[in-house]
Structures are given as C-alpha cells and as structure tokens.
Amino acid sequence: MNAPNKSGWKPAMTEGGTADGPATVTGNRALMLEEPLIFEIGTTGTTGVDLPEPQESATRLGSFVRKDEIGLPGLSEPETVRHYTRLSRQNYAIDLGLFPLGSCTMKHNPRLNEKVARMPGFLDVHPLQPVDTVRGALEVVNELAHWLIELTGMHGVAMTPKAGAHGELCGILCIRAALEARGDAREVILVPESAHGTNPATAAFAGYRVEDIPATKEGRVDLEALKARLGPDVAAVMITNPNTCGLFERDMKAISDAVHAAGAFVYCDGANFNAIVGKVRPGDLGVDAMHINLHKTFSTPHGGGGPGSGPVVLSEALAPFGPLPFTARMADGTVQLVEEENAAEHDHARAFGRMSAFHGQMGMFTRALTYILSHGADGLKQVAEDAVLNANYILRSLEDVLDAPFGPSGPCMHEALFSDKGFADGFSTLDLAKALIDEGYHPMTMYFPLVVHGAMLVEPTETESKAGIDQFVAALRSVAERARAGDESLKTAPHFAPRRRLDETLAARKPVLAFDGPCTPGGTPQLSEQGGS
Amino acid sequence: MRYLPLTDADRSAMLATIGAASVDDLFVDVPAGARLSGPVAGLPLHQSEMAVERHMRALSKKNLAAADAAFFCGAGAYRHHVPATVDHIIQRGEFLTAYTPYQPEIAQGTLQMLFEFQSQVARLYGCAVANASMYDGSTACWEAIAMAGRVTRRSRAVLSGGLHPHYVETARTMAKFTGDCIADALPTLDGTPDTAALVARIDDETACVVVQYPDILGRLPDLAAIAEAAHARGALLIAVNTEPVALGACQSPGELGADIVVGEGQALGVGLQFGGPYLGLFAVRDVRHVRQMPGRLCGETVDADGKRGFVLTLSTREQHIRREKATSNICTNSGLCALAFSIHLTLLGEKGLRALAAENHRLACLAADRLAKVPGVRVLNDAFFNEFTVLLGQDARAVVRKLADRKVLAGVSLGRLYPAHEALHEGLVVAFTETTSEEDIETLASALQEVLA
Numbered sequence: 001m002n003a004p005n006k007s008g009w010k011p012a013m014t015e016g017g018t019a020d021g022p023a024t025v026t027g028n029r030a031l032m033l034e035e036p037l038i039f040e041i042g043t044t045g046t047t048g049v050d051l052p053e054p055q056e057s058a059t060r061l062g063s064f065v066r067k068d069e070i071g072l073p074g075l076s077e078p079e080t081v082r083h084y085t086r087l088s089r090q091n092y093a094i095d096l097g098l099f100p101l102g103s104c105t106m107k108h109n110p111r112l113n114e115k116v117a118r119m120p121g122f123l124d125v126h127p128l129q130p131v132d133t134v135r136g137a138l139e140v141v142n143e144l145a146h147w148l149i150e151l152t153g154m155h156g157v158a159m160t161p162k163a164g165a166h167g168e169l170c171g172i173l174c175i176r177a178a179l180e181a182r183g184d185a186r187e188v189i190l191v192p193e194s195a196h197g198t199n200p201a202t203a204a205f206a207g208y209r210v211e212d213i214p215a216t217k218e219g220r221v222d223l224e225a226l227k228a229r230l231g232p233d234v235a236a237v238m239i240t241n242p243n244t245c246g247l248f249e250r251d252m253k254a255i256s257d258a259v260h261a262a263g264a265f266v267y268c269d270g271a272n273f274n275a276i277v278g279k280v281r282p283g284d285l286g287v288d289a290m291h292i293n294l295h296k297t298f299s300t301p302h303g304g305g306g307p308g309s310g311p312v313v314l315s316e317a318l319a320p321f322g323p324l325p326f327t328a329r330m331a332d333g334t335v336q337l338v339e340e341e342n343a344a345e346h347d348h349a350r351a352f353g354r355m356s357a358f359h360g361q362m363g364m365f366t367r368a369l370t371y372i373l374s375h376g377a378d379g380l381k382q383v384a385e386d387a388v389l390n391a392n393y394i395l396r397s398l399e400d401v402l403d404a405p406f407g408p409s410g411p412c413m414h415e416a417l418f419s420d421k422g423f424a425d426g427f428s429t430l431d432l433a434k435a436l437i438d439e440g441y442h443p444m445t446m447y448f449p450l451v452v453h454g455a456m457l458v459e460p461t462e463t464e465s466k467a468g469i470d471q472f473v474a475a476l477r478s479v480a481e482r483a484r485a486g487d488e489s490l491k492t493a494p495h496f497a498p499r500r501r502l503d504e505t506l507a508a509r510k511p512v513l514a515f516d517g518p519c520t521p522g523g524t525p526q527l528s529e530q531g532g533s
Numbered sequence: 534m535r536y537l538p539l540t541d542a543d544r545s546a547m548l549a550t551i552g553a554a555s556v557d558d559l560f561v562d563v564p565a566g567a568r569l570s571g572p573v574a575g576l577p578l579h580q581s582e583m584a585v586e587r588h589m590r591a592l593s594k595k596n597l598a599a600a601d602a603a604f605f606c607g608a609g610a611y612r613h614h615v616p617a618t619v620d621h622i623i624q625r626g627e628f629l630t631a632y633t634p635y636q637p638e639i640a641q642g643t644l645q646m647l648f649e650f651q652s653q654v655a656r657l658y659g660c661a662v663a664n665a666s667m668y669d670g671s672t673a674c675w676e677a678i679a680m681a682g683r684v685t686r687r688s689r690a691v692l693s694g695g696l697h698p699h700y701v702e703t704a705r706t707m708a709k710f711t712g713d714c715i716a717d718a719l720p721t722l723d724g725t726p727d728t729a730a731l732v733a734r735i736d737d738e739t740a741c742v743v744v745q746y747p748d749i750l751g752r753l754p755d756l757a758a759i760a761e762a763a764h765a766r767g768a769l770l771i772a773v774n775t776e777p778v779a780l781g782a783c784q785s786p787g788e789l790g791a792d793i794v795v796g797e798g799q800a801l802g803v804g805l806q807f808g809g810p811y812l813g814l815f816a817v818r819d820v821r822h823v824r825q826m827p828g829r830l831c832g833e834t835v836d837a838d839g840k841r842g843f844v845l846t847l848s849t850r851e852q853h854i855r856r857e858k859a860t861s862n863i864c865t866n867s868g869l870c871a872l873a874f875s876i877h878l879t880l881l882g883e884k885g886l887r888a889l890a891a892e893n894h895r896l897a898c899l900a901a902d903r904l905a906k907v908p909g910v911r912v913l914n915d916a917f918f919n920e921f922t923v924l925l926g927q928d929a930r931a932v933v934r935k936l937a938d939r940k941v942l943a944g945v946s947l948g949r950l951y952p953a954h955e956a957l958h959e960g961l962v963v964a965f966t967e968t969t970s971e972e973d974i975e976t977l978a979s980a981l982q983e984v985l986a
Contacts, residue, residue: 035645037645037648037649037652038649038879039649039652042879042882043882044882044883044884045882045883045884046882046884047880047881047882047884047885047888048616048618048879048880048881048882048885049616049880049881049885049889051885051888051889051892051967052888052892053888054887054888054891054892054895055891055895057895057898058898059782059894059898060894060897060898060901060914060916060917061753061782061783061894061916061917061918062753062915062916064753064783064784064916065782065783065784066780066781066782066783066784066785067784068788069883070656070657070780070781070785070883070886071656071883072653072656072657072878072881072882072883072886073879073882073883074879074880074881074882074883074884074885075879075880075882077616077618077880080618080876080879080880081618081621081622083879084622084625084628084646084872084876085622085625087641087642087645087646088622088625088627088628088642089627089642090639090640090641090642090645091627091628091631091639091640091641091642091643092627092631092636092639092640093626093627093628093629093630093631094626094630094631095626095627095629095630096626096627099632101632104632106630106632108536109629109630110536112582112585112586114624114629115586116585116586116589116590116593118620119589119590119593120593120598120600120601121592121593121594121595121596121598122593122596122806122807123598123804123805123806124598124599124600124612124804124805125596125597125598125599125805125806125807126599126604126606126610126612126805126807126942127610127805127807127808127809128606128608128609128610128945128949128950129597129606129937129942130933130934130937130942132934132937133596133597133602133937133942134596134597134807135595135596136591136592136593136594136595136596137592137595137596137807139592139595140589140592143592147573147576150573150574150575150576151573151576162668162669162672162809162810162865163668163863163864163865164864164865165852165862165863165864165865166668166672166863168862169862173706173710176710196853197851197852197853197855197856197859197864198852198853198862198864200852200856200857201852201855201856201857201859201861201862202862203857204857204858204859204862205710205711205861205862206710206711207710207711207712210856210857247562248560248562248563250562250563250564252567253564253566253567276563278569278572278573279560279563279568279569280563280567280568280569281569284566284567284569285567295865299536301629301630301869302630302631302632302633302868303623303628303629303631303868303869303870303872304628304629304631304632304633304634304640304642304643304646304868304869304872305632305633305634305643305665305829305865305866305868306633306666306668306810306865306866306867306868306869306870307668307809307810307865307867307868307869307870308865309809309810323706339952340702340952340953341949341952341953352706352709353702353703353705353706353707353709354699354702354703354706355672355703355706356668356669356671356672356699356703356809357609357669357670357671357697357699357700357703357797357808358609358610358669358699358807358808358809358811359807359808359809360808360809361809361810362806362807362808362809362810363806363807363809363810364809364810366589369589370585370589372576373577373580373585373588373589374535374536374579374580374582374585375534375536375579376576376577376578376579376580377572377573377576377577377578378534378572378578378579379534379536379537379578379579380573380576381572382534382537383536383537385556385559386537386539386544388556388559388560389539389544389547389548389551389556389559390539390547392547392551392553392559393547393550393551395551396550396551396552397550410561410562411551411553411558411559411560411561411562413562433636434638437636437638437639442632442636442639443636448853462536462537462539463536463537463538464538465538465539465543466538466539466540466543466546466547468538492837494638494639497638497639498638498639498641499637499638499641499836499840499842500638500836500837500838500840501638501836501837502637502638502834502835502836502837502842502843502844503834503835503836503837504637504834504844504846506834506835507832507833507834507844507846508832508846508847508849511823511830511832511846511847512832512833512834513648513651513662513663513823513830513831513832513833513846514648514651514652514655514656514661514662514663515648515649515652519883
C-alpha cells in the first residue's frame with residue numbers, strides 16, 4: 001500500500017514490525033510526524049485569508065495583466081498552522097537544549113526582546129516617514145550606537161550592515177576609502193589561516209589579494225612572521241580576537257602597533273566578542289574596525305539562518321569614511337538622521353557610500369538595546385565571565401577523552417577546541433557529531449578552524465546551567481569513548497532523529513531546488529477575465 | 534540576573550574542577566593593561582523586565598505608527614495586513630531560536646520551509662530556481678549585477694532611471710570597490726518609462742540591464758522589449774521587484790524574459806520595521822545559471838532509509854568552502870523573514886494573492902481618480918499597480934511635512950529620494966494597499982487640497 005505521507009517513503013511493513021515496534025500505516029511514529037509539501041496538500045483555489053472577491057472593472061495595468069496561473073498552493077488557516085507547527089517539531093533549537101556551535105554563540109533569546117520589537121512605534125513605521133514622526137526610532141538607533149561605542153572603546157559606528165559578513169565588508173571598505181583618501185594604493189590583506197571563511201571572501205570582494213598569516217604552535221598569530229610580512233603593500237590585517245581556536249591574542253596591542261607603524265589598519269572580526277564584552281574594549285587594543293554580530297553577543301535570534309545584524313565600530317581614523325545613513329545626536333539632545341542630503345552639514349562628506357537601502361536592521365536594534373539595558377554594566381561583564389567559565393569547565397572535564405590541542409598552553413576563552421586525535425581508525429568527527437544528535441544535542445562546530453585536524457569547537461555560552469552542562473559533558477564523554485573504541489554504531493548515527501544521514505552528494509549532483517510538479521487547481525478568479533484596460 | 538543560570542556555588546565548584554582560583558585566572562591571556570578597570574562608562578546596572586520595557590515603550594511612543602495615521606508611504610517598503618498566524622508561527626522557538634540548518638537531520642523543519650519558499654519565489658517570479666534569500670532587495674540587486682558580470686565576463690551595468698535610488702547608490706558603492714562600471718540614470722517625469730532611451734544605452738560591453746518593475750514612480754516598464762534588446766547585445770536583463778503583491782496581478786518578470794529576477798519580499802509577512810530586517814529575493818530563469826548564484830540553496834535528497842529530506846546544497850559556491858574564490862561573501866540569509874513570507878503566501882495561496890492584488894489595484898485606481906480631481910495635482914502614470922506618482926507643482930517635501938502634522942503620512946517625496954535633483958522635487962509617490970480605506974483616500978485628497986490651496 002502507499003503511505004499517506006507524500007515523502008515517497010513507505011514504512012517497512014515487516015511482519016510484526018521492527019525492533020522499534022510495529023510499522024505504522026502513516027509512516028508517523030507517535031509525535032514524530034511526517035509532513036508533505038504545501039504543493040502536495042494545498043490547491044490554487046484554497047485561501048486562508050478573507051478578502052473581497054475581485055470585482056469586474058477596468059485595470060490600469062496596461063498590457064501587463066497576468067494571464068497564466070502562477071501555481072501557488074493555498075491552505076486554510078488551521079491547515080497552515082498545523083503544517084508549520086509540524087515542520088517546527090523537526091528542528092533543534094536553543095529553546096530545546098544546549099546548542100554548542102563554536103563561534104556562533106547560540107545563547108538564550110529573551111522574549112522581552114521579541115515583545116519590544118513588536119511595539120507599534122517600532123514595528124509599524126515606514127523607513128521613509130518624515131523624520132519628525134520617527135524620533136523614537138532614531139533614538140533607539142543612536143542609543144544602541146552609543147553603547148556599542150562605549151563597550152568597544154571606539155570612535156564611531158556604522159549601524160547599517162545587515163549581518164556579520166556585510167559588516168566585514170563595510171569595515172574593509174572604510175579602510176580602502178581611508179587609504180584612497182591619502183592616495184595610498186595597497187593591494188594585500190593578511191588573514192590568519194584560522195579565520196572565518198567570510199574574511200578572505202570579503203577581502204577578495206573588496207579587490208584585495210589575500211595572504212595567510214602563520215600561527216604559532218600555541219594557536220595564536222605569529223607576531224614575528226607578521227612583522228616580517230608587513231610592508232607598504234599591506235592595507236590591513238584581519239584578526240579574530242578571541243580567535244577561532246578560542247584563545248585570546250595576547251600580543252594584540254603589539255600586533256596593532258606594528259600594523260599601524262607600517263601604515264596599515266587592523267580589522268577585528270568581532271564574532272567572538274561575547275567572551276570579552278564588558279571586560280575588554282577592542283579600541284584599547286588598537287583595533288580600527290570591528291563588526292559586532294548582534295545575533296551573537298547581543299542575543300537577537302538566529303531565526304534558522306538570519307536575519308542578522310552587523311554594526312561596525314570604527315576608530316577615529318576610519319569613522320569619517322563610514323557609510324550613510326547614520327544618526328547624530330545634536331547639541332539640543334535631539335537625534336538627527338544624516339543622509340546624502342545633509343552629510344556635508346554633519347562633516348561627513350567623505351562617506352564611502354551606502355551599504356543597503358534604508359537604515360539597517362531596526363528590528364534587531366530594538367532587541368539588542370533591550371538586551372544591553374537588561375544586563376547593564378554588571379550583567380554584561382558577568383556574561384563574559386560565565387561564558388568563559390562554562391567553556392573552560394567543558395575543556396577540563398573532557399580533555400582526558402578528547403584531544404585538546406591548545407589545552408596545555410592555558411585556559412580558553414568562550415569556546416573549547418578539540419581534535420579527532422585518538423579516535424579509532426576510520427572514525428571521524430562527523431561520526432561523533434551525529435551520535436551527539438541521538439543524545440539529544442545539536443553538534444558542535446565541526447572541521448573548523450581548519451588548522452586543527454577534525455576540529456570540534458564547543459561554545460556553551462553563559463546561558464546554560466551547571467546541571468545542563470554536566471549532562472552535556474556526560475553525553476559528549478560517552479560518544480568520545482565510543483569513537484575511541486571504534487563502536488560501529490556511530491557510523492550509522494543518528495538513529496533517532498527525524499531523518500537519518502542525508503545524501504548530500506546526490507543533492508549536489510542532481511540538484512532539485514524547487515518543486516516542479518503541478519499544483520492542484522481550484523478555480524482561481526483571474527484579473528485577465530475582467531476585460532483589462 | 535535573569536538570563537544567567539549559574540549560582541555562586543556553581544561557579545566555585547566549576548573553578549575547582551578547572552583548577553583555577555578565580556575567574557580572573559581564566560582571563561590570564563588578556564594583558565592587565567587591556568582589561569577594563571571599572572564598569573562601562575555610563576551604562577546603568579542591570580534592570581528588571583518591567584523597567585526596560587517602560588524605557589523602550591517611551592521611545593516607541595515617540596514615533597507615529599502607520600496605524601495611527603492615514604498612511605500612503607511605499608517606495609520600496611509596503612504596509613500590508615499580516616495575518617496573526619504568521620507572527621505566531623515565526624515565534625515558535627523551534628524556528629526562532631534555530632541556527633542555519635547545517636545539521637540536516639535535526640533541521641528538516643527549516644530546510645523543508647526553505648525548499649517551499651524557494652519554490653514559491655521561483656513561481657512568483659516566473660523563474661526556474663530561487664535561493665534561500667538575501668539580506669534585502671538592495672543587496673540582492675547588487676549581487677545580481679555581480680553575478681551578471683560572472684556570467685557574461687563583462688563589467689558594465691546599465692541601470693534604468695526607474696530603479697530605486699537607494700538600490701542605485703548601493704550598487705554604485707559596491708562597484709567603486711570592484712571596478713565595475715555602473716551606468717545609472719535619473720528618472721524622467723513621463724507617464725510611461727522611455728524604453729527606447731534605455732535600450733540605446735546598451736552596448737557590447739554591457740553585462741546587464743537593471744530594470745525595476747513596477748519602477749520607483751510606480752510605472753510598468755516594457756520588460757519584454759528591453760529583454761529582447763539586451764539579449765541581442767549579449768547582455769542579461771535583471772528585473773527588480775519591490776512589491777511582490779504586484780505579481781498577483783501582473784505578468785512575472787521571468788515570463789517577460791528577465792534572466793535574473795531579484796526583489797524585496799518585505800511586503801509579504803515581514804512588516805515595515807523602519808526598514809529592516811527585510812527579505813532579499815533572488816531567482817534565475819535559466820537553471821544553467823544556478824552555479825553562479827550567490828547565497829544559500831536548499832535542495833531535495835534522500836536519507837539513509839530512502840526517505841525524502843532536504844539539505845543545503847551546491848555550497849562549493851559559498852565562502853565557508855571557497856573562501857576568497859566564493860561567489861559572494863554572504864553568510865547569513867534572512868531565514869526568519871523568508872519563513873514569514875512563505876507562511877503569508879501559503880495562507881493567501883494563488884486565489885488569495887490574486888484577490889489581494891485586485892483589491893490593492895482597485896484602491897489605487899480609486900485614489901488616482903480622486904486625486905486627479907484635486908486642483909494642483911496631476912497623476913503622472915499611464916499604468917500602475919498599487920503605487921503612482923503625483924506632481925504637485927511645488928516641492929513635495931514641504932507638503933509631506935505639513936500633512937504629517939495632520940497625521941497624514943502622505944507618501945514619499947521625490948525630494949527625499951533625489952535631494953540633488955530639483956526638477957523631480959514636485960513629485961510625490963503614493964501607495965495604496967488593502968490597509969487603505971476609502972475614507973483614508975478622501976482624507977488624503979481633502980488634506981492635499983487644503984495644503985495646496
């Protein structure tokens with residue numbers, strides 16, 4: 001018989017079921033529910049929204065009236081709620097448990113932030129309303145900008161970048177604009193091997209040649225090698241601090257001094273700012289530009305892959321080149337919007353341009369500001385301390401079963417780095433990660449940074465309890481021991497997730513990127529039937 | 534502090550396990566001189582939920598929300614009714630607090646949603662493949678220009694005068710650094726966009742022609758004719774749409790011959806939010822162009838048991854694999870906004886989208902007829918969907934300011950969009966959606982009449 005679910009999968013109907021219990025007709029396993037595509041359950045004639053029936057009337061669409069069916073399925077409201085609720089239950093999320101993705105900072109997302117972002121004065125205002133009708137929105141942007149500047153010890157901030165990588169680009173473009181302003185064409189950006197992939201991609205996009213900076217055996221930038229490479233062709237050095245091995249770059253100030261002495265700029269990838277917020281100001285270390293992922297350090301939700309927000313704090317040397325628009329607090333305390341029209345009046349005629357339409361990720365600004373004010377100066381410092389404490393606790397609790405390549409050299413910051421050294425032959429980080437899924441956890445960041453073989457980067461964040469971390473440590477210990485012992489069942493993990501391992505090769509070799517079947521028709525009224533103009 | 538579960542006893546026990554005397558010992562690699570000696574300057578101590586909410590509410594109240602005004606702003610961001618279901622579902626923690634679906638076995642919810650979203654966008658745009666979203670319309674537009682350069686191996690982009698000026702400025706900014714040539718133009722105040730003038734600007738170096746549909750003045754450019762002219766020169770046509778609801782009534786850019794279709798998806802599900810986060814849509818008509826696309830793609834596959842499942846795929850285009858050779862440096866997309874868009878479009882379905890488009894168009898037609906009767910007002914457009922331009926014979930910025938005092942948010946003045954170009958300053962772009970009442974239109978007409986008198 002055919003399974004009523006439309007995934008194309010039929011439950012095995014072996015006599016008496018499987019070891020997991022009897023087979024089911026639906027393919028469901030109690031609360032683990034199969035869900036078809038909207039294209040398989042919806043019709044073009046179904047709608048979950050009450051709208052007036054289109055009237056017979058002439059259109060003003062000229063010759064552009066749509067004639068053919070689009071093929072969009074509709075569902076009633078109850079079916080819609082059920083479809084997406086069922087889908088949601090196939091996701092892991094911070095709300096379900098510890099989410100130890102290193103460098104991603106998956107911390108609790110406070111619900112007050114969500115409530116505030118939905119206040120009508122923030123949610124229901126248009127970006128091009130007259131400035132006098134959006135004074136509060138401009139104050140939010142300006143107030144958040146102020147705290148970001150204070151927390152980082154910098155001179156200015158560009159608020160409009162839409163995500164971390166967009167912020168990186170903004171920072172590098174500021175650097176290029178500053179160099180061009182002094183007639184100094186430079187061609188190279190130095191990036192450590194351990195950098196996030198966005199760093200070299202950004203530098204290349206901005207027209208620079210990317211060269212690697214070597215690391216020491218301790219996992220930090222090799223200061224002497226860096227000094228030897230600096231020269232009149234180097235525009236900037238992109239450094240992540242704390243770095244992607246989870247270590248603080250002790251020589252950061254010396255690095256900055258050397259870079260500045262060579263006439264170049266220091267870009268800092270702020271992805272790991274959570275480890276030092278409220279304790280260390282990057283501006284005091286000589287950083288010229290740093291993006292801040294509001295969706296990491298400042299708790300705005302990751303949303304299954306965005307939206308992010310990546311404001312970039314800037315040094316005095318770079319701030320004049322920051323993009324438009326931005327906000328400025330005037331002598332009388334009011335906040336002014338600075339756009340192309342009035343940039344010169346605000347001494348900002350050298351702005352390098354515009355990163356995107358409108359004013360940046362307002363919905364993220366309200367959330368991040370709410371978070372900063374909730375924690376306050378004392379809370380943010382505690383955030384950094386607890387994040388670092390939790391990571392070190394995991395590092396020291398597991399280094400007897402998992403190789404910690406930089407463990408012997410001292411404490412880590414907010415994330416603990418392990419390698420696959422000591423696993424039985426043929427067992428990989430991927431196997432361990434998939435087994436962790438069966439234990440009810442999202443795996444850690446795998447195979448990153450590239451400088452460590454089979455890397456596992458574990459970032460618990462500060463929003464985990466000790467009891468929760470202890471249980472995670474026990475689970476990770478168990479799967480690590482199984483990997484060392486060569487337990488074959490790791491190879492077929494996960495066993496209990498909504499899906500087993502997925503065939504990624506097939507997906508790439510024969511890409512199916514859209515549903516290509518028909519959508520069940522349902523007598524759709526069409527504008528073209530109304531006569532047209 | 535309510536977001537921090539550790540107790541002091543926990544902290545002591547954990548320090549003992551670590552073998553550190555105090556938490557300061559864990560920061561030993563931070564040079565003493567780099568440590569902040571006191572609290573962050575001026576930042577108050579932690580505050581209760583109630584206290585923070587009070588502060589933020591006071592800021593919120595300093596804004597005039599669209600619901601409290603007669604509202605006619607568009608120009609790239611549109612106010613539509615978002616069904617309550619949308620906001621309820623996107624706040625489910627399993628969607629809201631998930632990460633990018635890099636572990637597909639436990640991210641099928643997000644992945645299936647993205648596959649459905651891609652399929653919806655592709656159909657709406659008349660394309661073969663859409664990606665899993667970009668930051669917003671303006672950045673998607675630039676990424677399309679960059680992609681056209683990769684496909685054609687040419688570096689000149691011809692921008693139509695009807696392209697949103699922020700999109701133009703974003704492209705000009707990026708091109709400054711990539712060495713691409715952006716040939717942009719100002720809009721002219723004609724009832725119909727000048728196709729011949731645009732076509733005349735296409736040459737053999739042209740990688741792409743970028744045309745907004747409907748355009749910044751609400752007009753409908755002749756995409757088919759432009760596509761034909763672009764293709765004859767070996768260039769691609771990039772169509773930009775900032776109002777997806779329009780495609781419920783108008784032919785899709787793909788079926789009119791656009792090669793890359795990008796746009797702003799904010800109008801469905803996302804809300805105004807003072808400009809962000811929004812939702813960049815990105816699609817290609819020809820499946821052969823997929824490997825030059827930027828951004829994440831979700832694809833169908835099977836799991837080890839043969840069950841259908843979904844994964845992120847073709848990631849060899851992306852920065853985390855290709856590093857400096859990637860098609861884009863983009864990492865994050867706009868996942869939750871894509872979910873909101875997809876839910877809203879599922880609730881509408883084909884029937885609902887067409888009815889919604891018809892209602893928008895009906896109200897705009899009503900408004901055009903009414904505003905044309907106001908002395909001193911001339912409706913520019915020959916054709917439009919839910920937005921058109923009126924000419925006021927004086928700087929529309931002053932009119933907009935005066936009307937705002939009467940709680941009429943009258944639209945977006947061309948002076949705001951093109952401050953340096955006085956010839957455009959009498960223009961006012963006005964938008965009408967299903968949230969506009971007939972009474973609102975009357976309010977606008979009579980307020981305009983009084984102010985212009």
